[in-house]
Amino acid sequence: MATATEPVTTTAPAATEEPKTMEHISIICSKGTLDMAYPGLILANAARMSGIEATLFFTFWGLDIVTKKTAEKLHVSTVGNPSMGMPTMLGGLPGMEAFASTMMKKEMEKLDIPSVSEMLEILGDSGAHMYGCQMAMDMFKRKKEDLVPQVEDVISAMDFFDKSAGAQVLFI
Amino acid sequence: MATATEPVTTTAPAATEEPKTMEHISIICSKGTLDMAYPGLILANAARMSGIEATLFFTFWGLDIVTKKTAEKLHVSTVGNPSMGMPTMLGGLPGMEAFASTMMKKEMEKLDIPSVSEMLEILGDSGAHMYGCQMAMDMFKRKKEDLVPQVEDVISAMDFFDKSAGAQVLFI
Amino acid sequence: MATATEPVTTTAPAATEEPKTMEHISIICSKGTLDMAYPGLILANAARMSGIEATLFFTFWGLDIVTKKTAEKLHVSTVGNPSMGMPTMLGGLPGMEAFASTMMKKEMEKLDIPSVSEMLEILGDSGAHMYGCQMAMDMFKRKKEDLVPQVEDVISAMDFFDKSAGAQVLFI
Numbered sequence: 001m002a003t004a005t006e007p008v009t010t011t012a013p014a015a016t017e018e019p020k021t022m023e024h025i026s027i028i029c030s031k032g033t034l035d036m037a038y039p040g041l042i043l044a045n046a047a048r049m050s051g052i053e054a055t056l057f058f059t060f061w062g063l064d065i066v067t068k069k070t071a072e073k074l075h076v077s078t079v080g081n082p083s084m085g086m087p088t089m090l091g092g093l094p095g096m097e098a099f100a101s102t103m104m105k106k107e108m109e110k111l112d113i114p115s116v117s118e119m120l121e122i123l124g125d126s127g128a129h130m131y132g133c134q135m136a137m138d139m140f141k142r143k144k145e146d147l148v149p150q151v152e153d154v155i156s157a158m159d160f161f162d163k164s165a166g167a168q169v170l171f172i
Numbered sequence: 173m174a175t176a177t178e179p180v181t182t183t184a185p186a187a188t189e190e191p192k193t194m195e196h197i198s199i200i201c202s203k204g205t206l207d208m209a210y211p212g213l214i215l216a217n218a219a220r221m222s223g224i225e226a227t228l229f230f231t232f233w234g235l236d237i238v239t240k241k242t243a244e245k246l247h248v249s250t251v252g253n254p255s256m257g258m259p260t261m262l263g264g265l266p267g268m269e270a271f272a273s274t275m276m277k278k279e280m281e282k283l284d285i286p287s288v289s290e291m292l293e294i295l296g297d298s299g300a301h302m303y304g305c306q307m308a309m310d311m312f313k314r315k316k317e318d319l320v321p322q323v324e325d326v327i328s329a330m331d332f333f334d335k336s337a338g339a340q341v342l343f344i
Numbered sequence: 345m346a347t348a349t350e351p352v353t354t355t356a357p358a359a360t361e362e363p364k365t366m367e368h369i370s371i372i373c374s375k376g377t378l379d380m381a382y383p384g385l386i387l388a389n390a391a392r393m394s395g396i397e398a399t400l401f402f403t404f405w406g407l408d409i410v411t412k413k414t415a416e417k418l419h420v421s422t423v424g425n426p427s428m429g430m431p432t433m434l435g436g437l438p439g440m441e442a443f444a445s446t447m448m449k450k451e452m453e454k455l456d457i458p459s460v461s462e463m464l465e466i467l468g469d470s471g472a473h474m475y476g477c478q479m480a481m482d483m484f485k486r487k488k489e490d491l492v493p494q495v496e497d498v499i500s501a502m503d504f505f506d507k508s509a510g511a512q513v514l515f516i
Contacts, residue, residue: 020510027515028342030211039374039404039515042479046501060211111482135214138283157218164340166192168508170372170515171199171211171342200514202383232383307386310455329390336512338364343371343383343514 024053026167028160032061034074034101034116038108040172041065041119048126055167056123057160058151059133062172063140066132066147071116076100117148124150129163131155196225198339200332204233206246206273206288210280212344213237213291220298227339228295229332230323231305234344235312238304238319243288248272289320296322301335303327368397368511372504375516376405378418378445378460382452384516385409385463392470399511400467401504402495403477406516407484410476410491415460420444461492468494473507475499 025047029040040062044054064070105115114122123130132147132154144154155163197219201212212234216226236242277287286294295302304319304326316326327335369391373384384406388398408414449459458466467474476491476498488498499507 022505022509025505025513028211028215030208030344035404036374039372043372043501047505050502050505052505060207107483111479113479135283135285139279157215158222161194161197161219161222161224165194167340168511168513169197169340169342170513171344172374172515200383200387202380202516232379307455307457311451329387330394333366333369333391333394333396337366339512341369341512341514343516 022052022168024055024167026055026057026164026169028057028059028169028171029062029065030060031172032064032070032074034076034104036172037065037074037116041116041123043170044123044128045119045126048123048128054128055163056128056130057133058131059136063132063136063142065116066120066130066151067142068146068148071120071148074116076104120148120150131160133157194224194340196227196339198227198229198336198341200229200231200341200343201234201237202232203344204236204242204246206248206276208344209237209246209288213288213295215342216295216300217291217298220295220300226295226300227335228300228302229305230303231308235304235308235314237288238292238302238323239314240318240320243292243320246288248276292320292322303332305329366396366512368399370399370401370508370511370513372401372403372513372515373406373409374404376408376414376418378420378448380516381409381418381460385460385467387514388467388472389463389470392467392472398467398472399507400472400474401477402475403480407476407480407486409460410464410474410495411486412490412492415464415492418460420448464492464494475504477501
């Protein structure tokens with residue numbers, strides 16, 4: 001890395017001749033905290049608003065985002081998140097997580113950002129495709145009917161790759 | 173974001189004419205918790221099973237996944253992980269992390285999911301390419317012989333980019 | 345997943361005929377911990393050193409990386425990070441986070457890895473493009489002048505997609 005300290009003067013390559021556009025964004029949502037649920041939902045929504053195809057694959061803890069019982073109960077992670085500006089000990093106090101979650105939800109409401117359930121409805125209406133991960137479903141013993149109706153199907157990682165051919169794939 | 177509350181009615185773009193397939197998935201594994209080690213290994217395995225080329229680059233805490241001494245000792249993160257359904261204070265109690273890790277390992281065994289070391293062997297046998305990150309090796313003072321034999325080489329981020337040209341790149 | 349235990353013997357697909365090169369990497373930085381700030385900055389720097397175009401989009405907690413007041417005060421997350429080799433209870437003790445952050449900074453200095461502010465300067469000089477996320481700016485009540493001068497503009501997620509067409513997009 002020593003050379004990294006010297007400024008690199010090469011200019012960024014010129015934009016390629018042919019105009020490129022993003023066609024499809026495919027997002028793997030693996031985390032179930034409120035602050036990691038929103039980025040996936042917001043990016044997918046921005047994609048649809050730009051006419052970009054959007055596919056979401058909910059796996060591991062991310063399955064909570066599309067599980068009826070938990071979708072509206074996601075919490076912000078306060079511990080181990082120095083950016084919250086809260087010392088770790090304080091973050092670990094009972095109630096702090098609920099407090100931070102309430103604060104974040106209020107702040108997002110002020111900005112007209114829909115709740116998680118509302119985001120899922122908007123995404124469904126907009127033509128985004130949402131899938132649950134078969135393995136995570138088995139691991140957490142969930143059934144298709146435990147998931148919000150916007151989830152089209154429960155599929156394997158291999159199926160997800162099929163559906164993501166040519167897409168820009170993100171892992172959240 | 174105000175406009176996001178209005179359903180977007182544009183339909184998803186029709187599939188493009190030429191049939192696309194995913195050719196190569198390249199995964200940067202930067203985390204050393206059990207619950208963030210598995211997604212990378214499982215996605216790489218699913219890729220290989222679909223005939224998709226798979227490259228894994230282990231960096232930062234992710235180096236633990238391919239370090240002989242730690243590969244079988246990764247823990248689930250219980251604190252700051254609201255999805256675990258455990259209050260933060262409880263998650264922080266001594267032994268809870270080990271308990272959650274044991275539970276997760278048992279659950280994955282029931283589903284016939286191999287252990288981390290077994291996954292690395294399967295991946296190596298399947299033709300997946302695995303690399304350690306030079307900078308992380310230096311930072312954690314590890315040597316090539318500290319890593320599992322499936323790791324082909326220790327390379328720089330620039331080398332990784334060379335090997336990932338045309339791939340769908342994920343950061344976990 | 346049962347079949348995953350059987351080694352997959354298909355060999356990796358041969359490199360395609362036409363030589364591919366990576367042209368553009370576009371990184372969404374959503375986390376504000378020191379250990380998750382560096383990967384994005386280092387990857388972007390490696391990209392520029394390889395002549396690859398680099399775009400960085402700072403959103404959610406990642407906004408702290410490019411905020412003047414916080415850029416040099418990012419902490420390593422010690423709690424809920426089993427890879428630190430610290431029991432959770434110990435990680436939660438007052439001062440442990442600062443201690444771990446100091447240790448990591450020293451280790452990175454030894455390897456000639458620049459500080460976060462220096463990395464941002466190097467990236468700016470190298471022609472990398474950096475943007476703040478409008479929604480996160482609103483949420484955290486920050487103004488353009490609160491950000492380091494290397495941030496060119498504050499843009500929406502939709503604008504970010506426009507700028508990332510054809511790029512390999514990573515979410516950190």
